[in-house]
Amino acid sequence: MTTSRARIETVIDTVEQRGDVLIFDLLPQAGTLPPWQAGAHIDLFLDDDLVRQYSLCGDPADRARYRLGVLLEPQGRGGSRAVHDRVRPGATLAIGAPRNLFPLDTGHRGEALLVGGGIGVTPLIAMAHTLTHANQRFTLHYVTRDPVFTPLLAREGFAAQVQIHDRSQPDTPRFDPHAAIAAAIARNGGASELCVYSCGPVGLMDAVAEAALALGLTPEQIHREAFSALPVENGGSFEVLAAKSGVRVTVAADEPITAALARAGVRVRVNCEQGICGTCVATVLEGEPEHRDEYLTEDERTDQIALCCSRALSPLLVVDL
Incomplete structure (x- = not known):
């Protein structure tokens, strides 16, 4: 199972370069932008296989635009470079609806x-x-x-x-x-x-x-801000069985499940590789996951796993792939 995400077409409005940070506004190409709350982030669809997540930094009360600030990270995985190369006034950019992993406690009055x-x-x-x-x-x-x-x-x-x-x-x-x-x-x-x-x-x-x-x-x-998964470290190896393909593979202590499956010929689509986008989520048929993502709800964690970052507490995980 993978998670599909609707795309919203936007037009890039103002762009301001400040050092290595690009600050820019997005306007809806048609209609209105979905409302959002402070702490939310959005997906930027930069290419067919390049999706990255960035926090909204404008005023949530301003329904006309989304504002982003993206730091150029030369040693990163290519997302920030793509943003800095592509973002120009008048260009279009597909985004995902806002998601919030870092909400304000609205019940607190101090x-x-x-x-x-x-x-x-x-x-x-x-x-x-x-x-x-x-x-x-x-x-x-x-x-x-x-x-x-x-x-x-x-x-x-x-x-x-x-x-x-x-x-x-x-x-x-x-x-x-x-x-x-x-x-x-x-x-x-x-x-x-x-x-x-x-x-x-x-x-x-x-x-x-x-x-x-x-x-x-x-x-x-x-x-x-829970904007990245726990690192793949400090754990032992375990086995993963891809039930549909019949492939069984050992996942080393320092590698993601997705990498181990890829070695065995089972390709799982990944985007963020940080456990926040849901692209690599799969159904767990047997075994006990050790969840390290920030995407799944507690209910979803009963039978799903984010394969890019999570581990196993049992010797074997059987997933519906």
């Missing part, structure tokens, strides 16, 4: 502390817009060595609630998650009134989560 590292600030900009419209208190910490979003943030109505931690300046102190969270707790009279959202390098998100827990926040108050 302060939100937003921490964005580098390009990870993009979904937090959308959150800042939403919180501003809702008259909710927040502080946005932008931690970066290349402060390309600083001019954009300075133009927003919430600019006074943004703190820039510019690592490109040698005399700038390092961002201290413990100090930032402790200050927010003091402003709110206790840890129970605070929610923390972080997106960016794993080391930064880990440091934010560790500081929050140490200062008395509960796991439910700590949110992070």
